[in-house]
Amino acid sequence: MLSALGSLALIAWATGVLATPVPDPMITPSPTLTKRQSACTFSGSDGAAAAMESQAICATMTLSNIAVPSGDTLDFNPPEDTTVIFAGTTTWDYAEWEGPLVRFKGSRITIKGAAGHKLNPDGARWWDGKGSNGGVTKPKFFAAHSLEDSLIENLYIENTPVHAFSISGCDNLTIRNVTIDDSAGDEAGGHNTDGFDIGSSSNVVIADAKVYNQDDCIAVNSGTNITFTGGTCSGGHGLSIGSVGGRSNNVVDTVTIKDSTISKSTNGIRVKAKSGETGEIKGVTYSGITLEAISKYGILIEQNYDGGDLHGEPTSGIPITDLTLENISGAGAVDSNGYNIAIVCGDGACSDWTWTDVTVTGGKDYGSCQNVPSGISCST
Numbered sequence: 459m460l461s462a463l464g465s466l467a468l469i470a471w472a473t474g475v476l477a478t479p480v481p482d483p484m485i486t487p488s489p490t491l492t493k494r495q496s497a498c499t500f501s502g503s504d505g506a507a508a509a510m511e512s513q514a515i516c517a518t519m520t521l522s523n524i525a526v527p528s529g530d531t532l533d534f535n536p537p538e539d540t541t542v543i544f545a546g547t548t549t550w551d552y553a554e555w556e557g558p559l560v561r562f563k564g565s566r567i568t569i570k571g572a573a574g575h576k577l578n579p580d581g582a583r584w585w586d587g588k589g590s591n592g593g594v595t596k597p598k599f600f601a602a603h604s605l606e607d608s609l610i611e612n613l614y615i616e617n618t619p620v621h622a623f624s625i626s627g628c629d630n631l632t633i634r635n636v637t638i639d640d641s642a643g644d645e646a647g648g649h650n651t652d653g654f655d656i657g658s659s660s661n662v663v664i665a666d667a668k669v670y671n672q673d674d675c676i677a678v679n680s681g682t683n684i685t686f687t688g689g690t691c692s693g694g695h696g697l698s699i700g701s702v703g704g705r706s707n708n709v710v711d712t713v714t715i716k717d718s719t720i721s722k723s724t725n726g727i728r729v730k731a732k733s734g735e736t737g738e739i740k741g742v743t744y745s746g747i748t749l750e751a752i753s754k755y756g757i758l759i760e761q762n763y764d765g766g767d768l769h770g771e772p773t774s775g776i777p778i779t780d781l782t783l784e785n786i787s788g789a790g791a792v793d794s795n796g797y798n799i800a801i802v803c804g805d806g807a808c809s810d811w812t813w814t815d816v817t818v819t820g821g822k823d824y825g826s827c828q829n830v831p832s833g834i835s836c837s838t
Contacts, residue, residue, distance in 0.1 A: 729759045800826075801828075
């Protein structure tokens with residue numbers, strides 16, 4: 459007797475209706491990823507747009523004599539391990555806007571200049587003596603935002619409209635051998651031409667910078683483990699911490715400014731905390747600093763910054779602790795109408811200061827010092 463299965467097979471054979479075999483599944487080959495080109499070069503009036511469009515596929519990008527259109531940011535957020543080289547002269551057309559003219563973010567990015575290059579935003583077109591405080595709207599120059607494990611080196615920048623570098627949200631960023639030459643603004647209305655403004659960043663090293671400007675050479679507004687070394691600063695407002703206060707991040711922790719010269723400037727060393735605000739400034743060291751031709755304050759440390767130096771009431775909401783000054787050379791450096799050292803602290807808000815081999819003379823003693831920590835003196 460046939461089984462039920464055998465009966466079905468016999469019937470299928472007899473009627474010629476056999477089941478069609480199921481075909482094997484079709485295998486689709488994986489798409490081949492486009493390999494990054496090793497080197498790309500962009501130039502001319504269309505070079506900026508072409509470079510930004512191609513940044514994902516070029517491992518090394520050379521920007522040769524590119525002209526950036528008015529109101530545009532040269533904006534890069536490339537893949538890891540990308541190198542961008544500026545060659546020839548990079549220019550920007552005029553527009554009254556906030557900028558920035560250049561912006562970089564990303565990880566393991568190298569930005570550098572070729573021999574003889576120049577980044578020339580021609581800031582004199584915007585200069586009116588008012589900087590960011592009025593007049594025409596002026597674009598900031600270079601936003602280094604959210605750069606990690608990256609390097610900026612060997613850049614020559616001439617005549618920024620206002621601030622040169624804004625460094626924010628960066629970690630493990632090294633900037634070396636960068637020149638910012640805004641010296642023409644001394645006579646032509648340059649203002650607020652800060653060299654390096656740093657906020658909410660960590661492990662930032664700025665080495666061997668040359669800054670000729672009309673505002674802070676460096677200003678650390680917040681961040682941790684910041685080093686500025688081998689700097690040459692001229693014409694500005696000093697080697698500054700702050701102003702601290704009134705921002706989303708108001709903590710400065712572990713900053714070393716060393717082996718640098720500041721000359722022909724309003725201030726030498728300056729630490730400024732805003733009156734009535736909260737935050738913290740701790741672990742700041744100035745070491746091996748040479749002062750020359752300082753017009754107002756050789757050393758200025760204040761907890762009453764209010765829109766200007768020593769303008770407000772000193773408050774204690776932003777303590778300044780563990781402040782070290784060592785090997786500060788400023789004999790005869792301060793103008794006779796200026797002040798050698800000015801310290802104005804809130805009650806109990808400045809402590810654990812160590813000053814060794816600090817010499818700042820040439821100016822007057824500041825007669826309104828307040829709450830000076832033990833072992834420190836406003837007199838020279």
